[in-house]
Amino acid sequence: MGTILFSALTLALAVFALTRRRLLWGVIGVGVHSLALAGLYLFLAAPDVALTQAAVGFGLVTFIYLLAVRRTGKLTVAAVETPCLIYQENERVAGLEWEILSRFGRQLHRDVEVVWASRAEVPALLQAGEVDIGAGAVFPREGEALLLSRPILPTRIVTGRWGPGPVGAVAGDRGQDFLPPGGTLYEDHAALAHALRRGEVEGAVVDLLHVRQWVLSGEIRPRETTDVEEAAFRLAVAPTEADVLRALDAFLTELEETGELAQLVERYVG
Amino acid sequence: MKALAAVALLGLVALLALGVSGVFPRPAVPSGEDIAAAWGAENVVAAIILGVRLWDTLFEILVYAMTMVGVKLGLRLLRWERPLPPVAETPLLRRSADLLLGPIVVFALYVAVSGHLGPGGGFPAGALLGTALLLLALAKGVERLSAEIHEPTLEWAEYGAIVAILALTGALLLVGRRGSAHLIAANLLIALEVAIGAWVVLHRFASSRGEV
Amino acid sequence: MEGLAAVALAIALVGIGFWTLIVRRNLIWKLLGLNVAAGGAILFLVALAHRPGARPPIVGLGPGPSADPLPHALVLTAIVIDFATLALALVYVVFLTEHRHTQDVRRLERDEERGWPQP
Numbered sequence: 001m002g003t004i005l006f007s008a009l010t011l012a013l014a015v016f017a018l019t020r021r022r023l024l025w026g027v028i029g030v031g032v033h034s035l036a037l038a039g040l041y042l043f044l045a046a047p048d049v050a051l052t053q054a055a056v057g058f059g060l061v062t063f064i065y066l067l068a069v070r071r072t073g074k075l076t077v078a079a080v081e082t083p084c085l086i087y088q089e090n091e092r093v094a095g096l097e098w099e100i101l102s103r104f105g106r107q108l109h110r111d112v113e114v115v116w117a118s119r120a121e122v123p124a125l126l127q128a129g130e131v132d133i134g135a136g137a138v139f140p141r142e143g144e145a146l147l148l149s150r151p152i153l154p155t156r157i158v159t160g161r162w163g164p165g166p167v168g169a170v171a172g173d174r175g176q177d178f179l180p181p182g183g184t185l186y187e188d189h190a191a192l193a194h195a196l197r198r199g200e201v202e203g204a205v206v207d208l209l210h211v212r213q214w215v216l217s218g219e220i221r222p223r224e225t226t227d228v229e230e231a232a233f234r235l236a237v238a239p240t241e242a243d244v245l246r247a248l249d250a251f252l253t254e255l256e257e258t259g260e261l262a263q264l265v266e267r268y269v270g
Numbered sequence: 271m272k273a274l275a276a277v278a279l280l281g282l283v284a285l286l287a288l289g290v291s292g293v294f295p296r297p298a299v300p301s302g303e304d305i306a307a308a309w310g311a312e313n314v315v316a317a318i319i320l321g322v323r324l325w326d327t328l329f330e331i332l333v334y335a336m337t338m339v340g341v342k343l344g345l346r347l348l349r350w351e352r353p354l355p356p357v358a359e360t361p362l363l364r365r366s367a368d369l370l371l372g373p374i375v376v377f378a379l380y381v382a383v384s385g386h387l388g389p390g391g392g393f394p395a396g397a398l399l400g401t402a403l404l405l406l407a408l409a410k411g412v413e414r415l416s417a418e419i420h421e422p423t424l425e426w427a428e429y430g431a432i433v434a435i436l437a438l439t440g441a442l443l444l445v446g447r448r449g450s451a452h453l454i455a456a457n458l459l460i461a462l463e464v465a466i467g468a469w470v471v472l473h474r475f476a477s478s479r480g481e482v
Numbered sequence: 483m484e485g486l487a488a489v490a491l492a493i494a495l496v497g498i499g500f501w502t503l504i505v506r507r508n509l510i511w512k513l514l515g516l517n518v519a520a521g522g523a524i525l526f527l528v529a530l531a532h533r534p535g536a537r538p539p540i541v542g543l544g545p546g547p548s549a550d551p552l553p554h555a556l557v558l559t560a561i562v563i564d565f566a567t568l569a570l571a572l573v574y575v576v577f578l579t580e581h582r583h584t585q586d587v588r589r590l591e592r593d594e595e596r597g598w599p600q601p
Contacts, residue, residue, distance in 0.1 A: 047389030055397035337566035
């Protein structure tokens with residue numbers, strides 16, 4: 001009976017460990033898995049093997065994996081596709097925030113991996129530790145406890161009016177907090193722009209960068225805009241990664257001091 | 271190429287089938303109790319590792335030692351461009367490492383010494399000692415510990431352990447003397463060798479990064 | 483029954499280990515898969531040594547059949563050697579990451595086709 005129970009546990013742990021997205025969880029899962037395997041050896045009348053497996057598999061192997069992961073791990077970024085800041089171009093990622101993140105990853109010797117997400121998903125991904133950094137116009141809403149980096153680029157949240165009709169915003173964006181009653185929420189900025197074009201809504205609470213992008217693309221120009229709040233583009237960091245935040249802030253300060261940040265802003269935002 | 275692969279696969283299947291069919295005579299294997307009694311042990315596994323299959327164990331240890339040399343060389347080739355910021359140490363980790371260290375060392379020694387009587391032996395004891403050294407490193411910080419431990423001495427101890435194992439093995443094989451004293455000595459030497467190898471790996475990995 | 487369950491588990495472990503080894507593109511994930519597969523192979527040998535109702539192969543634990551001690555002896559050293567080779571593999575993964583700034587095999591292969599970027 002014990003054998004079958006431990007077999008199921010061992011298999012479940014192995015499957016759990018090998019299906020994780022995050023390497024750290026995989027390493028911890030495999031460590032616990034080998035501990036369960038040692039228990040199974042005990043039931044299979046092999047105490048010598050069990051002792052060795054427990055000491056080696058749980059202690060030493062897990063630890064050298066942890067050291068190697070810490071030395072070389074990935075930096076996972078949950079990105080909301082945003083013009084100028086982080087976007088896909090010919091199957092490659094580009095943008096101001098991407099440029100900063102890839103240089104930062106290079107400095108830490110860590111690969112940067114981008115997971116595309118909608119704005120509303122980003123806080124949950126950060127809280128669950130699935131990703132390290134959130135990028136792409138992340139303005140914290142009221143009550144969202146996110147760690148934020150130094151400001152990269154100042155901006156404003158504005159209400160743009162195209163007509164007297166209802167107002168829309170993007171779900172999870174800061175604009176949602178300022179949405180007047182009766183407003184509509186959309187999944188992302190593209191859906192909001194589409195609704196504006198069709199006249200479903202006649203106003204939007206968004207950041208200035210998106211308004212500018214819509215104007216530049218020439219299709220929808222607001223009749224008037226009113227400022228709602230001063231804000232700045234920042235990168236969000238998962239609450240468990242305080243040392244990443246420190247390193248990121250130091251890196252951003254360095255970029256500002258050498259004037260490279262201004263060059264990057266000039267290049268991507270203009 | 272495909273025909274060759276098919277022939278190889280068929281040959282393998284045929285060999286397996288022959289193996290289980292009973293065409294080959296099965297060598298008479300002495301019972302575990304006899305082996306254990308012949309080598310002065312109660313744990314049959316220990317009697318096999320340190321008695322019947324001593325050569326095998328010897329070369330496994332040499333493989334282990336060579337791998338450690340490979341790790342040392344590999345990490346020596348690395349040039350770290352920019353060290354990571356060190357991790358802040360937590361008092362909880364330090365206290366628990368302090369508390370666990372003694373019991374683990376004692377248990378490892380017990381496992382090594384009683385390896386021929388009960389479950390245990392040199393290999394698990396060495397891994398446990400390696401874990402103890404790891405805890406020591408966590409408690410004191412790798413830099414301070416490696417300043418206290420003289421690295422060349424450690425390397426000489428490792429090579430000394432290998433030479434001692436070789437000498438002991440040669441003596442056991444040439445003289446043909448058997449007894450629990452030899453098993454205890456061999457287990458202790460193996461534990462020493464494995465622990466030093468584990469320490470070298472952990473220390474090199476950790477210190478090339480700054481701190482544990 | 484118990485031995486059979488353990489053999490089935492061993493095969494399953496080797497299966498998912500190799501699956502990870504093939505499907506994942508990150509080198510450390512590949513090593514983790516290899517680790518699980520090696521655990522499955524070891525478990526297979528230990529499960530073969532097991533007999534129904536067997537006791538550990540230590541003299542004086544009472545009557546009845548004992549598990550076959552030979553696979554145990556084989557496997558004991560294999561576990562420790564596994565650790566050593568894993569350490570060696572990880573050293574070279576770290577080495578590769580330090581010099582090529584990636585652990586993704588697809589990126590490594592692509593870079594090799596294009597010629598390595600000169601530092």
